[in-house]
Amino acid sequence: MKKVFGTGYFLASVSKMHGGAQKVVYKIDCRDGFSCVLYVWDLAMNYFQAEKAAEDINERSYGSDLFEMNSKYLSQHGIRTPALYDLNKERNRYPFDYALVEYVDGSKAEAYFHHSDSRVKDKVLQQLGDMLAAMHANERHTYGKVNNSGGNTANAHSLKLENAKNQLSYASQYIDSFRANQSKLLDTLYMLESTIEPRNRYGFIHGELGPDHVLVNDNLEPYLIDIEGAAFFDIEHEHSFLEFRFGDYYRYLKNDSLDPNRMLFYRFHHHISLTSGGLKLLHRGFPDQQFAKELAEHHSRCAMRFIEG
Structure with a gap:
């Protein structure tokens, strides 16, 4: 100090x-x-x-x-x-x-979801929406980290396809519905991926932006935290995550120019990945075992709806 x-x-x-x-x-x-x-x-x-x-x-x-x-x-x-x-x-x-x-002295964004003063809620969430739009507007023609601007020949979503396959394999060892339907889940993953058209324009995203990764100071200004995963990528990866993490309040963050096929693919990927992530936290002694259990159970149910509906 x-x-x-x-x-x-x-x-x-x-x-x-x-x-x-x-x-x-x-x-x-x-x-x-x-x-x-x-x-x-x-x-x-x-x-x-x-x-x-x-x-x-x-x-x-x-x-x-x-x-x-x-x-x-x-x-x-x-x-x-x-x-x-x-x-x-x-x-x-x-x-x-x-x-x-x-040290940002304030609350996380979720504290403003049910704020008693709707004007305060609107101000905080509209500012966050504006900030994310500005961040995503920083674009380049290749995906990856800020210091890795070399030509990536694979499509960005291919990384998440491989990740989803690995996470599905892990989760299928422990969740009965995944084990019984692993082939169907995998087929759905490939089907959703097949609808995606190539692109060469990527925005700068946080990578795992839930309301718990936004701090709001006393002046009602939002700050992004846990930024290590930020990179240039499909902004649909971010928006598909924001959509279920912010729920009804995603309307403040919404972008009307997104690719619906990418949104659906990444949404499915997130549910599989978070199912596996919750299980790993559960198995590796994460202090909040109830949170880990509920995380895995909730997202496994969400993933299963893709093959049940």
């Missing part, structure tokens, strides 16, 4: 914040009232460490290098995200990377 902020900063308390399944997050409070956040990228604490080791470069969503790169890119393009104060990648004292990041 003293090295980054100066000798006048003295720790008052450090508390672990409710974090996700990949990095560990702490809130640091100083005696003078200043607060910031400590991010720790310790692969040993990542519930998906096996997957991270084998990830395709264009699918990476973990690591301090991605956080640093995406933080810079988003800030340069006027997309609010907590400021990066300092990043330590030396690993001379600790076997992991860590960063000090701005």
